[in-house]
Amino acid sequence: MFDQEKILHEVLARIKPTPDEQQKMQEVADNIISLVDQVALDLGLSEVNSLLVGSAARNTWITGEHDLDIFISFPEETTESDLKTIGLEIARKVAEDADGFEERYAEHPYIHANFNDFEVDLVPCFRVSSAAKIKSAVDRTPFHNQFILSRIKGLENEVLLLKQFMKGAGVYGSDLKTGGFSGYLAELLVIQYRSFPGVLEAVDNWKPDTFIDLLGHANKTHNDPLVVIDPTDPGRNVAAALSLDRFARFIASAHEYLESPSELLFFPDPTEQISDRAFEGILILRGTSMVAIVFEKPDVVADILYPQLFMLHRSIRSLLERNEFMVLEGDVWAGHNEAAVVLELLTEHLPSIKKHMGPPVWSKPHATEFKEKHMQELSGVYIENGRYMVDIQRKYTQVADLMRHDIHSCKLGKHVGESIRSDFRILQNTELLGIKQASFREFLAEFFHIKKPRNPDASF
Amino acid sequence: MFDQEKILHEVLARIKPTPDEQQKMQEVADNIISLVDQVALDLGLSEVNSLLVGSAARNTWITGEHDLDIFISFPEETTESDLKTIGLEIARKVAEDADGFEERYAEHPYIHANFNDFEVDLVPCFRVSSAAKIKSAVDRTPFHNQFILSRIKGLENEVLLLKQFMKGAGVYGSDLKTGGFSGYLAELLVIQYRSFPGVLEAVDNWKPDTFIDLLGHANKTHNDPLVVIDPTDPGRNVAAALSLDRFARFIASAHEYLESPSELLFFPDPTEQISDRAFEGILILRGTSMVAIVFEKPDVVADILYPQLFMLHRSIRSLLERNEFMVLEGDVWAGHNEAAVVLELLTEHLPSIKKHMGPPVWSKPHATEFKEKHMQELSGVYIENGRYMVDIQRKYTQVADLMRHDIHSCKLGKHVGESIRSDFRILQNTELLGIKQASFREFLAEFFHIKKPRNPDASF
Numbered sequence: 054m055f056d057q058e059k060i061l062h063e064v065l066a067r068i069k070p071t072p073d074e075q076q077k078m079q080e081v082a083d084n085i086i087s088l089v090d091q092v093a094l095d096l097g098l099s100e101v102n103s104l105l106v107g108s109a110a111r112n113t114w115i116t117g118e119h120d121l122d123i124f125i126s127f128p129e130e131t132t133e134s135d136l137k138t139i140g141l142e143i144a145r146k147v148a149e150d151a152d153g154f155e156e157r158y159a160e161h162p163y164i165h166a167n168f169n170d171f172e173v174d175l176v177p178c179f180r181v182s183s184a185a186k187i188k189s190a191v192d193r194t195p196f197h198n199q200f201i202l203s204r205i206k207g208l209e210n211e212v213l214l215l216k217q218f219m220k221g222a223g224v225y226g227s228d229l230k231t232g233g234f235s236g237y238l239a240e241l242l243v244i245q246y247r248s249f250p251g252v253l254e255a256v257d258n259w260k261p262d263t264f265i266d267l268l269g270h271a272n273k274t275h276n277d278p279l280v281v282i283d284p285t286d287p288g289r290n291v292a293a294a295l296s297l298d299r300f301a302r303f304i305a306s307a308h309e310y311l312e313s314p315s316e317l318l319f320f321p322d323p324t325e326q327i328s329d330r331a332f333e334g335i336l337i338l339r340g341t342s343m344v345a346i347v348f349e350k351p352d353v354v355a356d357i358l359y360p361q362l363f364m365l366h367r368s369i370r371s372l373l374e375r376n377e378f379m380v381l382e383g384d385v386w387a388g389h390n391e392a393a394v395v396l397e398l399l400t401e402h403l404p405s406i407k408k409h410m411g412p413p414v415w416s417k418p419h420a421t422e423f424k425e426k427h428m429q430e431l432s433g434v435y436i437e438n439g440r441y442m443v444d445i446q447r448k449y450t451q452v453a454d455l456m457r458h459d460i461h462s463c464k465l466g467k468h469v470g471e472s473i474r475s476d477f478r479i480l481q482n483t484e485l486l487g488i489k490q491a492s493f494r495e496f497l498a499e500f501f502h503i504k505k506p507r508n509p510d511a512s513f
Numbered sequence: 514m515f516d517q518e519k520i521l522h523e524v525l526a527r528i529k530p531t532p533d534e535q536q537k538m539q540e541v542a543d544n545i546i547s548l549v550d551q552v553a554l555d556l557g558l559s560e561v562n563s564l565l566v567g568s569a570a571r572n573t574w575i576t577g578e579h580d581l582d583i584f585i586s587f588p589e590e591t592t593e594s595d596l597k598t599i600g601l602e603i604a605r606k607v608a609e610d611a612d613g614f615e616e617r618y619a620e621h622p623y624i625h626a627n628f629n630d631f632e633v634d635l636v637p638c639f640r641v642s643s644a645a646k647i648k649s650a651v652d653r654t655p656f657h658n659q660f661i662l663s664r665i666k667g668l669e670n671e672v673l674l675l676k677q678f679m680k681g682a683g684v685y686g687s688d689l690k691t692g693g694f695s696g697y698l699a700e701l702l703v704i705q706y707r708s709f710p711g712v713l714e715a716v717d718n719w720k721p722d723t724f725i726d727l728l729g730h731a732n733k734t735h736n737d738p739l740v741v742i743d744p745t746d747p748g749r750n751v752a753a754a755l756s757l758d759r760f761a762r763f764i765a766s767a768h769e770y771l772e773s774p775s776e777l778l779f780f781p782d783p784t785e786q787i788s789d790r791a792f793e794g795i796l797i798l799r800g801t802s803m804v805a806i807v808f809e810k811p812d813v814v815a816d817i818l819y820p821q822l823f824m825l826h827r828s829i830r831s832l833l834e835r836n837e838f839m840v841l842e843g844d845v846w847a848g849h850n851e852a853a854v855v856l857e858l859l860t861e862h863l864p865s866i867k868k869h870m871g872p873p874v875w876s877k878p879h880a881t882e883f884k885e886k887h888m889q890e891l892s893g894v895y896i897e898n899g900r901y902m903v904d905i906q907r908k909y910t911q912v913a914d915l916m917r918h919d920i921h922s923c924k925l926g927k928h929v930g931e932s933i934r935s936d937f938r939i940l941q942n943t944e945l946l947g948i949k950q951a952s953f954r955e956f957l958a959e960f961f962h963i964k965k966p967r968n969p970d971a972s973f
Binding site for chain 1: 719758768802841860863864865866868875895896901904910
C-alpha cells in the first residue's frame with residue numbers, strides 16, 4: 054500500500070493546480086462574473102445573474118486546464134427568444150473585453166471567448182425550480198454544480214486522481230467520439246465510493262447492469278451497461294452516453310491498476326506512430342487486406358462529425374458483409390482536413406460466382422418468377438434446403454470496386470454525405486501510407502492493437 | 514390434355530411388363546414358393562409358409578426389374594434364435610437350386626439368390642397379429658402387401674407412371690443414399706389421389722407439414738416435411754425417410770410437368786460427364802477453389818456407407834467453417850473402390866492472423882488467465898464488445914493443411930474412419946481430374962448444377 058500511496062502522491066503533484074494557479078483562476082472568474090452582472094444591471098435586468106459552474110467552481114480541475122463555464126441565468130418565465138437575444142447580447146458585451154470570441158451553437162447559441170489563456174464559455178440558461186423541469190439541456194448544470202459543491206468538500210484530490218486515471222485509460226469525456234465518463238460522473242463516483250482507490254475497487258467488480266443511485270430516488274429503468282441515477286433528476290442516467298467499450302476498458306484498467314499500480318496508467322506513453330516500413334511489415338505478417346475510403350473532413354464540430362463517421366463505418370461494414378467480404382477490423386479516423394473509414398479484410402478478392410437464394414419451391418408464383426428470371430445464369434436453377442438457388446455472376450469481385458460503386462447506397466449522414474458525393478478516394482494496402490499525418494499513423498498503431506511495453510524498463 | 518394422354522401412353526408402353534414377362538415372373542415366383550413350402554414341410558414345420566410380397570405381388574413393377582421378395586413366415590411364438598437358424602436353413606436349401614446365392618444382413622440375416630435373371634430375396638419373418646406388434650422391421654411387409662392388394666386393383670398403371678416419374682426426378686428409393694419415396698409410398702399416393710395426374714396435381718400444392726392419413730387413424734405427431742400415416746400402423750410415418758431436399762425436388766418436378774408435360778421428365782437425358790477441359794474451364798469461370806478428401810471405399814452396403822459419408826461431409830464442413838474457410842458447396846461421392854467428400858470454397862487460403870475471442874472483461878479469473886496466456890501474441894490483448902480479444906497466428910492458412918492435420922478430429926463413422934486412418938489423399942482444383950471414373954465425372958456435373966437443356970430441340 055505504501056507503493057500505491059507514493060504513486061498517488063506523485064500523480065497528484067503533477068496534476069493539482071498550484072495555489073498561484075488556483076488564485077489566478079479565481080480572479081479571472083470573479084472578474085467575468087462581476088462584468089456579466091454589471092452588463093445585466095446596465096440593461097436594467099436585475100433578475101439576471103451569473104454563476105461559475107463546472108470543475109473550476111468545484112476545485113476539481115487539472116492543472117493547465119483553464120476552462121471556465123459561466124452561466125448567465127434568466128428567470129424561468131423568460132421567453133426562449135428573449136433568452137437567445139438578450140442572453141447573447143450580454144455575452145457579447147462581456148466578450149468585448151476578451152482577446153477574441155466566437156458564437157457557438159448547442160441547443161441554444163452561446164459565446165466562447167479567450168481571456169488571456171483562459172477558455173471561457175458564456176452560456177445563457179433558464180433558472181428553473183428543479184432539474185426535472187429544465188427548459189433546455191444546459192439548465193441542468195447549475196443543479197449539478199450545487200449538488201457536487203454540497204458533497205465534494207475534502208474529496209477534490211480523489212476526483213483529480215480519478216479524472217487523470219480515466220484520461221490514461223482513454224475513457225474520459227462524454228463527447229460522442231469518446232463515449233466515456235463525464236467530469237460530473239467522475240465526481241459522483243468519488244462521492245459514492247469516498248476515495249480514488251475506493252472507486253477502482255468497486256469498478257473492479259462491475260458488470261453490465263451496474264446500478265448506482267446515491268439518493269435512492271430512481272423512477273424509471275434504463276438499458277445501459279452502467280446506470281448512475283442523477284441526484285438532481287430521478288429519471289436520468291448520468292452514464293447514458295457511456296459505451297460498452299469504454300465501460301469495459303475502465304473495468305480492465307481498474308483491474309490492472311489494482312494488480313500492479315503504476316504511474317504509467319495515469320500517464321501512458323504516447324501512442325507509437327507507425328512508419329512506412331513498420332506498416333509494410335505488419336501487412337506481410339498479418340496477411341490481411343486493408344481498404345480505406347478517404348474524403349475531405351466536413352467542417353463541423355466533433356459531436357456532429359463522429360456520429361456520422363460511426364454510421365458510415367457501420368453501413369460500409371454491412372455492405373461488405375452482405376457481399377461476403379469478411380471484415381476483421383474497422384475504425385474511423387479524422388485528421389486536419391481529411392477523414393476516413395479504414396477496414397481490414399480476410400481477403401480483398403472473391404470468386405466470380407456467388408450463390409443466389411430464391412424462394413421456397415412450394416411458394417409457386419415466386420418460384421416460377423425466379424426460374425424464369427434466372428434461366429440464362431451460369432448454373433442451372435437448383436434446390437437447396439427446399440429453396441430454389443442459382444449461381445450467378447458476382448457483380449464486384451474486388452472490394453475496391455464494390456465500395457467505389459455502392460458507397461452511395463450506404464447510409465451517409467448529412468455532412469459526410471456531402472463530402473463523399475463531392476469526392477472520395479479508395480486506398481488499398483500500402484496506398485494508405487499516402488496519408489502522412491501523425492494522427493493517422495497513431496490511429497494505425499491502435500488499429501492493429503500494437504502492443505505497448507507495459508513498462509519500458511521491464512523489457513530487458 | 515390430349516398431349517398428356519399421348520405422353521402417358523408412350524411412357525407406359527416403355528415401362529409396363531409384357532404379358533409374357535409377367536407370366537414368366539409369376540411362374541418363377543410360384544416355383545420358389547412351392548419349393549419353400551416343400552422344404553418347410555420336409556423339416557416337419559407345417560406352421561411355416563411363404564408368400565410373395567413387394568411390387569411383383571402387386572403388379573406394380575417396371576419392365577426389366579426382376580426382383581422377387583419372398584417371405585418365409587414363422588408363427589409369432591417362434592424364438593428369435595429359431596427364426597434365424599431355421600429361417601436361414603430353409604432359405605439356403607431353397608437357394609441350392611439357384612444359380613448363385615449369398616447371405617445378407619438387415620436386422621436379421623436373409624438369403625439373396627439368383628434364379629436365371631431374377632434377383633430373389635428369401636426373408637424369414639414373424640407372422641404377428643398386427644403391424645403395430647411386429648418383432649422385426651420386415652414383419653411389417655406382409656401387412657403392407659395385404660393393404661395395397663386390397664386397394665390397388667385397376668390403379669397399377671398409375672403406380673407404374675408415378676414410379677417412373679419419381680425415378681426421372683431422382684426421388685425414387687427410400688434407401689439412405691437417396692432419401693426419397695419407397696414403392697409402398699408411391700402406391701399409397703396413387704390410392705389416395707386415384708391417378709398419376711391426380712397425384713401430381715396434389716403434390717403441386719404440397720408444402721412442408723403435408724399430412725395424409727388414408728384411414729384417419731393417426732395416433733401420434735411426426736416432425737417430417739411429409740407425413741403419410743401407415744394404414745397398417747397408426748403410429749408410423751411411411752415418409753419418415755424422405756429428405757426435405759427430395760420432398761422439394763418432387764414438388765418442383767410435379768410443377769414442371771403440369772406446366773409442360775414431357776417424356777423427358779420420365780426419361781431424362783443421362784447426366785453429362787465432365788471432361789478435363791470442361792472442368793478446367795469451370796474452375797476459371799467460377800473462380801472458386803475445390804478441395805477433396807479421397808480414400809478407399811469401405812466394403813459395406815450403401816445403407817451403411819452413405820450415412821457415414823454424409824456424417825464425414827457435415828463434420829469436415831463444420832471443421833472448415835470453424836476455421837473461417839467459407840464453403841459454397843459440398844457433396845459425397847462413392848465409386849468402384851474410392852469414395853470422396855468434395856467441397857467448393859470461396860478461397861483455399863486465409864491470412865496468417867485470426868481473431869481469438871476471450872472472456873468478458875468482468876469475468877475476472879478467466880480474464881486474467883486469458884491475458885497471461887496471450888502475453889506473447891502478435892497483437893496486444895484488446896477489448897471488443899466487452900470481451901478481451903487477441904490476434905493470434907492462424908494454425909493453418911491453407912485448407913489442405915487444415916484437412917490433412919485435423920481430419921482425425923472429425924466425426925468418422927466406423928468403416929469410413931478405418932479407411933481414412935489407413936490412408937487418404939487431399940486433392941485440390943485440377944488434381945481432382947486424377948479421378949477418371951465416369952460416375953465421378955457425372956458427380957461433378959451435378960455438383961456444379963450444370964444446366965441440362967430442357968429439350969435438346971428447343972435450343973435452336
